[in-house]
Amino acid sequence: MTNRLYALCVHLLTATGAVFAMLAMLAAVNAQWDIMFMWLVVAFAVDGVDGPLARKYDVKTNAPEFDGVLLDLIIDYLTYVFIPAFALFSSGLMDGWTGWVAIIVITFASAMYFADTRMKTKDNSFSGFPGCWNMVVLVIFALEPNFWVSLTLVTVLAVAMFVPLKFVHPVRTARWRPLTLPMALAWTGFAAWAAWVDFHPESWAHWGLIVTSIYLVLAGIAQQLLPQRG
16 A cells, blocks of 8 residues: 555544544434443544554645544544533533533633644643543543532633643653553543443442543643653
């Protein structure tokens, strides 16, 4: 296979995220939350591997007629933002006005963030919370906190999208990558496990989600507080 063909295959791999988004949405419409999250986890895994492949096969040079960044952003908005927000609203975990506030805040703030040209830092981390609402909503489904806790979490993270706090990219942030990447892989595994058992409250997956989520949220901030020497 030529490099051009490899590059085209990478674009096709990225585009499968749109199919997984549709399958997740169909499950969400039918309130099949476990199936919805399984498809979102699959889309999350694809999103984790297509970037390194795109850089390896230099898609900008070998298949420039397709904008991989734009394609990725479109699919990310569906799988990271739109579908999780719909699930949070439709599931009843945030009833009444809190649900309306949540979906409006999540979709509006995320649209602005995804269009922000300052979203990446020099070390390839994210500047501000990167709109990973799929992860947030999955944890809410697993733990089922009080709706006030959920509303506070949504509000704080929405604000955090536009403040100069650093959030690590599991693959591209070089610092602490030997720990961050396994944590991200573990989160993916725990998420799939939690969805597979339909968020059973006694599943050990919940503890795994808590530990890995706390690390992924705070690692970048910790790096800001502990500047790298040399």
